[in-house]
Amino acid sequence: MELRHQVAVTLAEVxxxxxxxxxxxxRVLRSHGSFSDKTRERVMAAVERxxxxxxxxxxxxASAGSRLVAxxxxxxxxxxxxxxxxxxxxxxxxxxxxxVFAVTDYDPQKEExxxxxxxxxxxxxxxxxxxxxxxxxxxxxxxxxxxxxxLLDLDGEALDIAVGFSxxxxxxxxxxxxxxxxxxxxxxVGHDLIRDTRAGKRFKSFCETLGMHDVPLVDREIVxxxxxxxxxxxGLEQLLAxxxxxxxxxxxxxxxxxGGYFHCLARGxxxxxxxxxxxxxGLDIGRVTPQPLSTVRTPRVATGRVAAQLIVExxxxxxxxxxxxxxxxxxx
Amino acid sequence: MELRHQVAVTLAEVxxxxxxxxxxxxRVLRSHGSFSDKTRERVMAAVERxxxxxxxxxxxxASAGSRLVAxxxxxxxxxxxxxxxxxxxxxxxxxxxxxVFAVTDYDPQKEExxxxxxxxxxxxxxxxxxxxxxxxxxxxxxxxxxxxxxLLDLDGEALDIAVGFSxxxxxxxxxxxxxxxxxxxxxxVGHDLIRDTRAGKRFKSFCETLGMHDVPLVDREIVxxxxxxxxxxxGLEQLLAxxxxxxxxxxxxxxxxxGGYFHCLARGxxxxxxxxxxxxxGLDIGRVTPQPLSTVRTPRVATGRVAAQLIVExxxxxxxxxxxxxxxxxxx
DNA sequence: ATGAAAGCGCTAACAT
DNA sequence: ATGTTAGCGCTTTCAT
Numbered sequence: 103m104e105l106r107h108q109v110a111v112t113l114a115e116v117x118x119x120x121x122x123x124x125x126x127x128x129r130v131l132r133s134h135g136s137f138s139d140k141t142r143e144r145v146m147a148a149v150e151r152x153x154x155x156x157x158x159x160x161x162x163x164a165s166a167g168s169r170l171v172a173x174x175x176x177x178x179x180x181x182x183x184x185x186x187x188x189x190x191x192x193x194x195x196x197x198x199x200x201x202v203f204a205v206t207d208y209d210p211q212k213e214e215x216x217x218x219x220x221x222x223x224x225x226x227x228x229x230x231x232x233x234x235x236x237x238x239x240x241x242x243x244x245x246x247x248x249x250x251x252x253l254l255d256l257d258g259e260a261l262d263i264a265v266g267f268s269x270x271x272x273x274x275x276x277x278x279x280x281x282x283x284x285x286x287x288x289x290x291v292g293h294d295l296i297r298d299t300r301a302g303k304r305f306k307s308f309c310e311t312l313g314m315h316d317v318p319l320v321d322r323e324i325v326x327x328x329x330x331x332x333x334x335x336x337g338l339e340q341l342l343a344x345x346x347x348x349x350x351x352x353x354x355x356x357x358x359x360x361g362g363y364f365h366c367l368a369r370g371x372x373x374x375x376x377x378x379x380x381x382x383x384g385l386d387i388g389r390v391t392p393q394p395l396s397t398v399r400t401p402r403v404a405t406g407r408v409a410a411q412l413i414v415e416x417x418x419x420x421x422x423x424x425x426x427x428x429x430x431x432x433x434x
Numbered sequence: 435m436e437l438r439h440q441v442a443v444t445l446a447e448v449x450x451x452x453x454x455x456x457x458x459x460x461r462v463l464r465s466h467g468s469f470s471d472k473t474r475e476r477v478m479a480a481v482e483r484x485x486x487x488x489x490x491x492x493x494x495x496a497s498a499g500s501r502l503v504a505x506x507x508x509x510x511x512x513x514x515x516x517x518x519x520x521x522x523x524x525x526x527x528x529x530x531x532x533x534v535f536a537v538t539d540y541d542p543q544k545e546e547x548x549x550x551x552x553x554x555x556x557x558x559x560x561x562x563x564x565x566x567x568x569x570x571x572x573x574x575x576x577x578x579x580x581x582x583x584x585l586l587d588l589d590g591e592a593l594d595i596a597v598g599f600s601x602x603x604x605x606x607x608x609x610x611x612x613x614x615x616x617x618x619x620x621x622x623v624g625h626d627l628i629r630d631t632r633a634g635k636r637f638k639s640f641c642e643t644l645g646m647h648d649v650p651l652v653d654r655e656i657v658x659x660x661x662x663x664x665x666x667x668x669g670l671e672q673l674l675a676x677x678x679x680x681x682x683x684x685x686x687x688x689x690x691x692x693g694g695y696f697h698c699l700a701r702g703x704x705x706x707x708x709x710x711x712x713x714x715x716g717l718d719i720g721r722v723t724p725q726p727l728s729t730v731r732t733p734r735v736a737t738g739r740v741a742a743q744l745i746v747e748x749x750x751x752x753x754x755x756x757x758x759x760x761x762x763x764x765x766x
Numbered sequence: 767a768t769g770a771a772a773g774c775g776c777t778a779a780c781a782t
Numbered sequence: 783a784t785g786t787t788a789g790c791g792c793t794t795t796c797a798t
Contacts, residue, residue: 109579110556110578110579110791112790112791112792113791113792114791114792122768122769123768123769123770124769124770124791124792124793125768125769125770125771125793125794125795126767126768126769128792128793128794129767129768129793132793134793135767135768135794136767136768137767137768138767138768141767141768153574153577155550155553155554155574155578156554156791156792157495157554157556157790157791157792158554158555158556158792159491159494159495159500159555159556159790159791159792160495160774160790160791160792160793161791161792161793162491162774162792163489163491163492163495163774163775163776163790163791163792163793164773164774164791164792164793164794165774165792165793165794166774166793168491178516178517178519178520178523179516179517179520181513181516183516184510184511184513184515184516185510185511187510187535188510188511188537191510191535191536191537192537195536195537195548200534200536200551200555201534201535201536202532202533202534202535203519203523203533203534203535204523204527204532204533205520205523205524205527216527218487219532221487222487222488222489222490222493223490223491223532224442224489224490224491242485242487245485246442246487247441247442330718331718331719331722332718332721332722335722357719360719360722361722364722364723364724367699367724368724386662386663386664387663387692387719389664390663390664390667390692390693390696391696392696392699392700442775444774444775444776445775445776446775446776454784454785455784455785455786456775456776456777456785456786457776457777457778457779457784457785457786457787458783458784458785460776460777460778461777461783461784464777466777467778467783467784468783468784469783469784470783470784473783473784488775488776489774489775489776490776491774491775491776492774492775492776492777492790493775493776493777494776494790495774495775495776495777495790495791495792496775496776496777496778496789496790497776497777497778497790498777498790
């Protein structure tokens with residue numbers, strides 16, 4: 103690994119080798135401005151021969167126009183965010199932009215620190231989850247002059263661009279669905295609702311909708327820790343131990359609901375006649391379980407894609423509601 | 435959004451406002467070199483007042499030492515890679531490094547293009563999956579002078595640092611396990627083995643081990659498309675339609691195995707007495723299914739963490755074998 | 767069509 | 783302890 107210390111080839115060296123000026127090399131490399139075919143060939147030959155790799159750090163500094171897009175996301179364990187990144191990175195790569203990311207663990211203070219850190223890269227845009235941020239985060243972002251994209255939560259004030267759907271509407275639709283199916287003794291199994299504000303909004307709206315129909319939520323179980331299949335299992339087990347006479351359970355998301363589903367399978371609790379289960383997210387796996395999971399499918403990849411598209415075309419401030427889809431499934 | 439066009443505060447302006455020289459501001463901000471307490475206070479006050487955010491683009495260019503770490507990964511759908519990123523990003527954030535990423539879709543040509551693109555950011559390290567790369571990729575990487583970290587596959591030549599385990603050993607262990615349990619009519623359900631070379635290595639070694647015991651693989655079903663729960667379902671269904679008399683099936687990974695498991699649950703195929711199932715990865719969800727999935731658990735998060743640690747401490751070239759764990763489970 | 771030269775905002779000697 | 787200055791490698795006027 104002696105090569106490690108070698109010095110990178112610079113544009114000046116390419117210019118020298120090609121016998122042209124630096125600006126000519128720059129023009130050729132970016133196909134910008136004018137130059138003769140012969141010049142281009144000589145430059146490209148030199149680039150090839152020297153193995154020149156342009157230094158984008160220098161380029162960005164000189165042109166004051168960054169093609170970096172910073173993602174400050176709550177988690178990588180929750181499949182939602184890899185899905186969003188997937189949609190976004192495809193579009194960004196096509197448009198010669200570059201994704202940078204950092205993980206907040208659902209901590210607003212950490213989000214603030216990471217946004218500050220990201221801003222130091224002078225990104226073209228900062229992409230965040232939701233519209234709940236600290237004062238400091240919002241202030242920095244507004245002062246930065248870069249585009250701000252908030253994803254997956256339209257229930258609040260957007261700073262610039264927002265792409266996603268309404269979690270309140272999702273919670274509402276879920277409650278209406280269960281009520282329409284005739285369920286009246288409904289419980290809830292969820293994870294930390296303070297940190298995951300979007301899950302909190304769904305739950306709140308879910309309860310309000312039940313209330314409007316004079317069907318109070320019978321019981322709830324909030325597990326410690328992040329959402330996971332295992333926690334869904336444990337949560338449902340504890341909920342049922344305390345309140346056996348439920349006819350339906352709403353989960354904070356599909357991971358949790360799958361845990362509940364497995365619990366029922368293992369215990370021989372018949373679904374949905376004895377107990378109905380309803381999730382959120384519409385994960386692929388929920389379509390393949392012996393009984394497809396009843397849930398709300400969210401446009402995660404599309405959210406990333408649309409967000410990236412708006413960024414690369416420097417679209418005006420706007421709110422894009424991508425909606426969601428209620429999946430009837432067979433568990434409710 | 436009129437703020438968008440505002441010009442960022444520079445270090446020079448902070449220096450001016452604080453009535454000190456530029457280098458003093460730089461020293462204070464990086465807590466490097468010496469300065470009086472009084473000076474520090476004045477500088478910090480100015481920073482606060484002006485809302486100064488250091489420009490890391492300029493800083494990196496000037497100091498020729500990048501804290502960027504570039505991840506060029508095959509996929510974000512396969513949970514393996516979000517897991518690796520998760521482990522890595524935690525360590526990188528603690529050490530003031532920054533993760534950048536791009537997705538290859540398991541395409542070596544695309545990997546080459548993305549590596550070239552990443553190198554333009556002059557990262558401290560480039561992190562790749564596996565040790566199979568195009569000539570061009572390897573050449574560029576070696577010529578770049580930056581650290582190279584290859585993950586999740588120790589069965590090959592490492593360019594610089596490699597962290598992970600042996601897929602061949604995993605395939606071998608899986609076969610030995612099934613044989614020890616007495617299974618003799620074994621099939622395989624997998625996805626594209628050309629693109630996912632690590633799955634290919636596991637399968638090859640699996641077959642070789644069976645062969646060493648004179649137990650040929652009875653049949654295999656390679657589904658079109660990426661690995662997924664749904665494809666695992668479909669794959670097993672087709673395999674059994676063609677070759678019903680199997681007593682065990684090895685899957686390319688847990689996603690596929692879960693699909694197979696659901697298929698059996700739905701069809702009332704008793705597990706493991708009628709058919710045994712064996713996966714790969716050790717996903718959390720496999721621990722919570724009514725019968726825990728028999729599989730090999732891989733150290734995905736740890737792989738990311740160790741890789742990041744070696745990068746931040748600029749460790750010497752080395753191979754780190756993190757091993758894997760065979761999970762007996764209840765499906766085989 | 768091409769080159770010269772002035773930055774971009776910072777860091778790192780080198781002075782003082 | 784602090785200021786001055788010369789770059790880092792590129793892009794971008796502005797000449798020619």
